[in-house]
Amino acid sequence: MTETESATDTDFASGFVALVGRPNVGKSTLLNAVLGQKVSIATRKPQTTRHRILGIHQRDDAQIVYVDTPGLHEGGRTAMNRYMNEAAGSALGDVDVVVFMIEAGRWTDADKRVLQRLQTVRAPVVAVINKADRLRDKNRLLPEIEALAGRYDFAAVVPVSALKSDKLDALESALIEALPRGPALFPRDQITDRDERFMATELIREQLTLMLGDELPYASTVEIEAFEQEGQLRRIAAIIWVERVGQRRIVIGEGGEQAKRIGAAARLQMEHLLGGRVYLKLWVKVREGWSDDARLLKSLGYSADR
Known part of the structure; x- marks a missing residue:
């Protein structure tokens, strides 16, 4: 040196x-x-x-x-x-x-x-x-x-x-x-350690919390099933998991309108953050007890090993 x-x-x-x-x-x-x-x-x-x-x-x-x-x-x-x-x-x-x-x-x-x-x-x-x-x-x-x-x-x-x-x-x-003195630990153009797939998951969950925070406080999570990129277009398919049938009805809403609002708001956030068009498809499914199943949580990305 x-x-x-x-x-x-x-x-x-x-x-x-x-x-x-x-x-x-x-x-x-x-x-x-x-x-x-x-x-x-x-x-x-x-x-x-x-x-x-x-x-x-x-x-x-x-x-x-x-x-x-x-x-x-x-x-x-x-x-x-x-x-x-x-x-x-x-x-x-x-x-x-x-x-x-x-x-x-x-x-x-x-x-x-x-x-x-x-x-x-x-x-x-x-x-x-x-x-x-x-x-x-x-x-x-x-x-x-x-x-x-x-x-x-x-x-x-x-x-x-x-x-x-x-x-x-x-x-x-x-x-x-x-802070200690020393060289940079990450490339000078890197902003986060998380990838676009993770950010898409979080942006959907953010809209769930914003729109249904009182009715559905902590009983939901999101899983990305498919994430494909074609030029500047990203095709994303995601599942919103809830714990009970009644919660599924809340997320879907009358005539599917609530799920559409969640999807539209999340899509706009994704396009702003990722800098390109997004086609987002959402499903809402029930999986009882997901929040108290350690093995399932790990498969959904909840791992403290990071």
């Missing part, structure tokens, strides 16, 4: 940053805002994120590899709940920096439990107070920062608004300060 290359490695920061917190604090929204494009689906429903997803932010001075994780939570006892907690918890031992996210103006027992999980983490932890723009009285922010700083020896405490992309530069400055 030449002297110039050594100096470059000394100046360049690269490493993995885990985004952790209780469900629905805005981890996926933060990741998408930093990258400037969607790689992780986001809704207002807790536990929307089910997989560990890498989002790679390519900067002139750093390559920050964000690891978006499912929200750490208690209460669920199904194989799906165990998978999500394992996917989130396993990320903590494999990263260079941890981002601990909470909501401005709200400290909960769930936040406390997540922070307790961080007591054994060796990596530096940066605290992020998200949704800071929602505090009507801005004078409350400084005491909240001080209170949070008193709960743990954080490398930094940064208030942001992920939804409005506010103060994200300050967050990344704190992360770069904490």
Whole structure:
């Protein structure tokens, strides 16, 4: 290695940053805002994120590899709940920096439990107070920062608004300060570790959650049966799996209208993200107990081995 290359490695920061917190604090929204494009689906429903997803932010001075994780939570006892907690918890031992996210103006027992999980983490932890723009009285922010700083020896405490992309530069400055120096870990044009097939699955599931989040909170998943590309046209066939016949009727809707709305919205998102025309065909099928069958979950792509 030449002297110039050594100096470059000394100046360049690269490493993995885990985004952790209780469900629905805005981890996926933060990741998408930093990258400037969607790689992780986001809704207002807790536990929307089910997989560990890498989002790679390519900067002139750093390559920050964000690891978006499912929200750490208690209460669920199904194989799906165990998978999500394992996917989130396993990320903590494999990263260079941890981002601990909470909501401005709200400290909960769930936040406390997540922070307790961080007591054994060796990596530096940066605290992020998200949704800071929602505090009507801005004078409350400084005491909240001080209170949070008193709960743990954080490398930094940064208030942001992920939804409005506010103060994200300050967050990344704190992360770069904490990251190791060295060469880029991924090609400079790579944005995520997930392929188009996975993204298609997630975009359908996102529309299911947005349109039927109250009627069908966590009883559905999506499986891609076929994914073919002809030039700029992608032909995608997918199955929406639910656990009961009544849930199937909800997803299909009167005269099939609900399924058509879900498919149309997902198709538009796919065309925007993938940059080409999409022909999407959906089926809705029943498979009882899919969310509590570990072997079946693995076949559907729910594997913490990643």
